Amino acid sequence: MPRAGVAVSVRPDFEPATQVGSFALKHVVDAWRARDLEITDLAGADAVREKVLDAFNVHDPVLYFMVGHGNEDLMTGQEYDNLFWTCDCRALVGRVIVALSCVTAARLGPDAVGKGARCYIGYDKDFTWIMDVVQDPLLNLYARGFFEAVLEILYRLMAGDTTAEAYRASMDVWNYWIDYWTRSTDPSAPLVLQWLIHDRDSQKLIGDAMATVTVAEIIPALWWAFQAVGAVAPIMIVAAVLGTREAEKAGILV
Amino acid sequence: MAVTEKISRLERFIAENPALADVPAMIVAGRPITPREALNYLRAGTYVNEVLTGLRALGIDDPWILCEEFYRRQAAARPELKAYSLGFVPSMSPAESLRHVKARDDEGRKIVEAYAGMLSFMKTRVG
Numbered sequence: 074m075p076r077a078g079v080a081v082s083v084r085p086d087f088e089p090a091t092q093v094g095s096f097a098l099k100h101v102v103d104a105w106r107a108r109d110l111e112i113t114d115l116a117g118a119d120a121v122r123e124k125v126l127d128a129f130n131v132h133d134p135v136l137y138f139m140v141g142h143g144n145e146d147l148m149t150g151q152e153y154d155n156l157f158w159t160c161d162c163r164a165l166v167g168r169v170i171v172a173l174s175c176v177t178a179a180r181l182g183p184d185a186v187g188k189g190a191r192c193y194i195g196y197d198k199d200f201t202w203i204m205d206v207v208q209d210p211l212l213n214l215y216a217r218g219f220f221e222a223v224l225e226i227l228y229r230l231m232a233g234d235t236t237a238e239a240y241r242a243s244m245d246v247w248n249y250w251i252d253y254w255t256r257s258t259d260p261s262a263p264l265v266l267q268w269l270i271h272d273r274d275s276q277k278l279i280g281d282a283m284a285t286v287t288v289a290e291i292i293p294a295l296w297w298a299f300q301a302v303g304a305v306a307p308i309m310i311v312a313a314v315l316g317t318r319e320a321e322k323a324g325i326l327v
Numbered sequence: 328m329a330v331t332e333k334i335s336r337l338e339r340f341i342a343e344n345p346a347l348a349d350v351p352a353m354i355v356a357g358r359p360i361t362p363r364e365a366l367n368y369l370r371a372g373t374y375v376n377e378v379l380t381g382l383r384a385l386g387i388d389d390p391w392i393l394c395e396e397f398y399r400r401q402a403a404a405r406p407e408l409k410a411y412s413l414g415f416v417p418s419m420s421p422a423e424s425l426r427h428v429k430a431r432d433d434e435g436r437k438i439v440e441a442y443a444g445m446l447s448f449m450k451t452r453v454g
Contacts, residue, residue, distance in 0.1 A: 090417040142413050175414035199414040199437060205407055215408065255346050255452070261405045262346035263397070263445065264421070268410065270448050271441040 075135040075167040075191075078287045080105055080112045081128045083139035085120040085151040089207045094140030094173055096209040097220040101138070101227040108231065110287060120150035122157075129164050135191075136169050136286040138227055143174030146181050157181065165190040169236060169284050173223055175199040178277040186280035192236045194226055198275035201268045203261070215265050218250025219272060230286045237282035247273035330369060333379060337366045340453050347449045351396040353381030354388045359396035362453075385450045386443070391431065394442040398425035 082102050084095040095116060105112045113128040115121075120141070128134070139156070141149045146159040157165060159181050166189035172182070178195035186193050202210070202219035210216035211224075225246045229239035247269065254266045341348040341362060351359035355368065355377045365382065368374045381388070401408075401421035409418045416434055419427070427435035 088417055090411045090413055093411060094413065140413065142415060142417070144415065173413065175412060198440075199412045201410050201412040201414075201441070203408055204411055205409070216411075251448075255344050258345045260349075261401070261408055263350045264401055264405070264408060264410075266346050266448075267441050267445040270444050274444060 074133075076111075076133050077135050077285070078110050079132050079134040080110065080136040080138065080286070081125065081132065081134045082112060082114045082116075083120045083125060083137075083141065083150055083156065084114065084116040085141050085149075085154075086117050087152050091140060091142070091151075092207060093202075093204065093210050093216065093220075097211065097224060098138065098140050098173070098227075100211065101224055101231070104228065105231060110231070115150075118151055121154040122150065125150070125156055126164055134168065136171070136230065137165065138171040138173075140173040143172070143177045143181070145176050145179040148172055148174045148177050148181060157185070159184045162188050162190060167191055169230070169286050170194070171226055171230075172196075173200060178275075178279060182277065182279045190280060192278065192280035192282070192284045194236065194240060194276070194278050196272065196275045197277050198271065200272055200275070202272070203265045203268060215261065218246075218253065218265070218269060222246040222250065222273070222276075233285060233287050235282065236278060236280075236284045240276075240278045240282075243276065244273065247276070330375060330379070333382065334366065334369050336453070337362060337369065337382075341366065344449075344452050347445075347452065349400075350445065350449065351393040351400075352385060352388075352446060352449060353378075354392065355381055359388075359393050362449075382453065385453060386446045390439050390443045390446065391428065391435075393446070394439045395425065395428050397442065398422075398428055398438075401425075 082098055084098050085091045086095040102112060102114045113132055115124050142153060143149060148156045150156045162185035165185045168190055169192045170190060172195035176197060176199060178197040182193035182195050203215040204213055205215060210220040222243050225243045226239045229242045251269050254262045254269060348363045349361045351361055353360060355374050365378045368378050398421050402425050406420060406422060409420050411418045424438050428438055
């Protein structure tokens, strides 16, 4: 069974679009590590199927997230290396997948979930954004909104939200930026707005809406529960002993 | 609805949604026009019936023609901005997008569909 709190990320960077996506997902990789959660980050030349399957075999992650070119039936990695495709999703069984890739939610995503993937969040049309210079999109005025909406899904999952909660939070971010650009007087605002609306409407959640990927919030809760039980246990024991003695005196217990 | 009321509504729409003010949204006298241009016509008392019809039927006019006009304007204004994509056409400038729209090919169809989505959004804001 895939291990909670464990992730594999795939970040090809062989041309501008994947470079931008790779910059964006690096923020999530860093945040994941900062929370002392386990992650295997396959970037650049490592963003290929062979390494992804190895990572799955060794680490068995509950969360798999990626950026890469895609179509209805295929998601790709570095230099268009085929990662997963419709009818070849066995390795995704039990996992939560977040795919920043074009159109994979049209057929690949439903196929993966139909064959046992826990949940698939992706896009059923071309994921498209506006940019004037290739850089970290969170630093770019035009691209920032697109990628903040996508990263919100992963940050929320990392924080323990369900897939539905993460998805809804992402929608809020899409709507925030749509409203922002609707009110903008930048001459390029309609160009940005067109694709924000398009991408938001193509974002899909397929499968288990109640899936979570971390146990980070459960472990501290259990620890505190044990501490609380430990604190009251002596009192309960004394009360039990006193109560027993009183019962004996009263002849209730022999 | 009285023309004066329609003018007020358009003025409010443009003030609250400046990004949509210059998006070609209807065809009047055979020409794609924007909400700002529609307002100017109404104020000038020209093509009033055509503009009112166009506003009522927002989103009905041929999106290919409207989208072509939009990208013609964008190609002239901000040629350096690109649309990047994680499909198999990784990037397109406004001029390249215009070529696809004019060619009415698969990429053009995707662009026009996205444009039609923005017109639907505009319709919800015009009211």
